[in-house]
Amino acid sequence: MRILVSGAGMAGLSTGITLGAAGHNVTIVERATHLRVNGSPIDIRGEALTVADKMGVLDAIRDHRVDMSERIQFVDAAGATIAELSDAEFNDSPDDTEIPREDLARVLRDALGPATTLTFDDSIAELHDDGDGVDVRFASGKHGRYDIVVGADGMHSATRGLVFGPENQFIRHLGFYVALANLPNCAQPDRRNPMYNIPGRMAGIAAYRDKALGVFMFRSPWIDYDYHDLAAQKQLLVDAFAGHHEWKIPELLGAAVSEPELYFDSVSQIQMPTWHQGRVVLVGDSAYCASPLSGRGTSLAMTGAWLLAEALRDNSHDIVAAFDQYEREHLPHVTYAQGTAGPGGDGLVPATQQEIDARNRRLSALTP
Ligand SMILES: Cc1cc2nc3c(=O)[nH]c(=O)nc-3n(C[C@H](O)[C@H](O)[C@H](O)COP(=O)(O)OP(=O)(O)OC[C@H]3O[C@@H](n4cnc5c(N)ncnc54)[C@H](O)[C@@H]3O)c2cc1C
Known part of the structure; x- marks a missing residue:
């Protein structure tokens, strides 16, 4: 299939890897002019470690691991420590792997296969799903027709806005x-x-x-x-x-x-009754942002990308059944992660x- 992915964050890059490896022809379109590598180190934990292994990036992730286990020290105005927060309050297990966001973005980009194209400085301006395919007009003026469009463009997803309506219905x-x-x-x-x-x-x-x-x-x-x-x-x-x-x-x-x-x-957080409509499906923060307080947003994005590719493989002639399977299998991870942010x-x-x-x-x- 010809698949368009909007956004080259962790969700979009992971989707590019998994769908490209499954033999699809994938284009990722990123609004920024470059890979966005700022932010603080992020955790990869739980099932996302298994997914990273299956994606072939676990060794590279471990090579870039950083130790953030040093305690948070709450200080007074003179800089003296008045209380410390143990890392045990953050981590699920010693296997949790923390990697600088910049390193993870580059590891995922470098793992994109030859079937995946990464384009910067453009975005979806308009899309029309006629049931057999999705016609897309880009902000640059280019046009394309795709079998599936994946919105992986973050918490303020423009794809979600175009297909599902205003953000205020979904943001908490x-x-x-x-x-x-x-x-x-x-x-x-x-x-x-x-x-x-x-x-x-x-x-x-x-x-x-x-x-x-x-x-x-x-x-x-x-x-x-x-x-x-x-x-x-x-x-x-x-x-x-x-x-x-x-x-x-x-x-x-x-x-x-x-x-x-x-x-x-x-x-x-983003909470939606469903993550797909017609031939458009959402992955990562655009569909189920758990917030930085959960420490699980990147893990959810990577696992979601993997489950979406599996669901499309299992239901190669029925996109709706595939999207339903992706949603059914990922929802327990999302519910758990969102519950930890409180x-x-x-x-x-x-x-x-x-x-x-x-x-x-x-x-x-x-x-x-
Ligand atoms: C620059 C940056 C820094 C971050 N730093 C942290 C952090 O320090 N701690 C933390 O907990 N979380 C951080 N996050 C969020 C974290 O990366 C996500 O929660 C998690 O990795 C899930 O990723 P995602 O790909 O779904 O969303 P995001 O990481 O938000 O990625 C979305 C991508 O889509 C692109 N995009 C947005 N709109 C469009 C559009 N209309 N068309 C095409 N592309 C578009 C964005 O530029 C971005 O590259 C950061 C996100 C970004 C973008």
Whole structure:
């Protein structure tokens, strides 16, 4: 089949690998001009490790593994540690594998087979599914006809918008925003993971290898802004920490404002009654984002790509039956992952000073 995949994130690249390996002719179209390699290291866990093995990328993933097991240290305004969070609070099993997002993106891209083409700087502008195929008009003006279109274009999926309607029907905001910025001048922080809280906000540093990232989280009701407007996102972040000059907040915000690829998003989940309609199917965050608080978004994306390819193999003459099988087999993983995201935010970003103090007392009692 001729298959179009929208988005070259972890879901889109994994789908390119699995469907290309199954003998389909796959085109991945990515809106950005390049592979988006920013973000913090991500976990591959559970069934996704088996999937990575079947995809032929597990050894490469293990080669790029980083050890993020160093505890998060909650610090006071002077930088002294007041409580520590053990990695046991994050990991399911010692097999969990953490890999820099940039390395995983490159490992997956390099594993794309000859049947898969990766195109940048373009996106689906319009699609029409006539039952026998899908006609696509791209933003570049090009046209194509495909047997299947896979929307793997993230939490704010444009494919989902075109086929299933507005995002607000499916998004469940968990009450936080998150931002990540490279800290080019902080290669050797004195601590690996210091985090500083003020009520409803957290700013910190996450370091791995010779890299350091500024990490921000803040509580906020849903904010309407243009996802493509980086300056607006930077302003929202600066406004969230306005008036706070303690610890390293000004330095971290300065790095975020200068960051050309700042990652900023709401901490939200996508919940849909179904992930497919006609010849269009969704994979990854576009269909079932679990939020960064779950630590399972990439695992879900890789497993989903694998199950979709298997379902199309098992139902080669019935696309609807294949999509139904994919959904049926993946839903338990999604339900579990989304269920794990609930309480994490309260521990990282307590709402009040009393809650910060109570969290610190609880953690101190647990620390040997
Ligand atoms: C730059 C970036 C940094 C991230 N950093 C973190 C992090 O630090 N921690 C964390 O927990 N999660 C992070 N995430 C989210 C995480 O990658 C996903 O939750 C998970 O890997 C599932 O991936 P996905 O491919 O479904 O979605 P995504 O990773 O969001 O990938 C979607 C891809 O689709 C592309 N795209 C968007 N719209 C269109 C369009 N209209 N047409 C074509 N392409 C489009 C995007 O540019 C992106 O490459 C990040 C995502 C991105 C894009």
